[in-house]
Amino acid sequence: MSVKREYRGISQRARSLLSNPEGIDVDFKRESNGIKSRDLVSFANSAQGGAILVGVDEYTSDDGLQRGRIVGCDVDDSARLSLINKATDCYPIVEIELIVENISRKPFFRIEIPSGSKRPYCTQRGEYSIRADARSRALFPEELLAMFMDREGELFLSRFREAVTQLEHRLGVMDHAFGNGMLQLVSHLDELDGQVRRTLNRVDQMTDSAKKRSRNMLQAVRDSQDSIAGLEALLIAQNGNPAGRLEMMRDIRTRLDQLTENLNQTGPDE
Template structure:
């Protein structure tokens, strides 16, 4: 009927008959929320022509014939309300057209950006050929999943852009610190006081670098928390902690034997673990590591 670069003409919509793209209505009362929802849930959207009857041409092909329809502010507002009362609201443009002196209404339903759309009663429809049909459960699930993926990708792009900016800030800060260190190290008459001053400057530089690093790490963790995904950093730390416990138990078999039969025990772990896991989480990881080690040993 048309290409993707222009809107179809009224003549094209009438001569093509009802299809995936167009639906005819005798009057405005025949237009329902189902019609708006069905077209909005497609990739192309569609057209509803009000004041058009179905007929056949000389070859028996279905066409649309203008018969006219009542057109006033009340009719137009009523059609707009039907589109806006869909969930979420459907975008539609409504215009008055005239062919051979007969007026009718042309409604352009835009393909929705927030699929799936439903009526106020929770009915999900899809335009399928010349008719509207209910969306099947698997089709609904696919649409929901596609939307979630799109939301995650958008959020991830925004977050990664912030991370890139933070990394650039870290790079500039590091470069400035190195330049400052180089300038001070080039002083040949450095005294003990100068050395102490340099060390203080280095410590201050390191503290400044820790701030953007911690902010970046926090942003990465927030991404995984919001999207309910496991944090790969914590997963690697847990794996490393379990490995270290197993290595220690292999070198201390007597301790391993005592722990395997003990109901309660305590372990001292490195600061990098205690700063990433709570006490309860560390207790669970250590207990699991000891149990796994006992199982491996028995095998």
């Protein structure tokens, strides 16, 4: 409930209401006990809301128009509490603003009832009503259905917006985590690339060393072949035909030839 306000005189708002007859946005009540929860519900269910002046009687002016005349009413705490209780008895609770006017002379209440954000409203007895012209009437089924659909639609949109907000937040968190994961992956790939490069360099170094050893071995074998060939010729020249030694030398030469051939096939070209 809004905090009550008081005016020693009559506010501009109250003067404007008094200068018009009862209608869709204003009602006059002589006493506070003349207000029912149904009256509050009617204004809360209306699209523009309205006001009730308590302590004001309706009369017909000389020009035949109906206007409000201030007669005054009790504005003590008991009267205020009674009005507030009638608002809280509605479902949902009807929000009202309670103002005391004209305290210095004939005080009266001005009850401002805005159009409710939780329509439709009803009384404890389940009465759904709305303001129509200068009276309150029951809501038609299609009007009641439309209000329920509007309220549920707003509730759905509110929940949908909340769900979208939460989803966007979660996507942001996931995107941040994904970005961090990609950075870590790139870092790991860079590290792996460096390791591969270092390994290849070592392999190249090992290959160069192996090639060098193969060339040295091949040269040694060829040198041995030349030495054996010279030794074989020397034996033949000095001893005629030393069959046993000569056969042994030829066997050694054959094996050296096979070794040389294998080295030429697997080793580097000279």
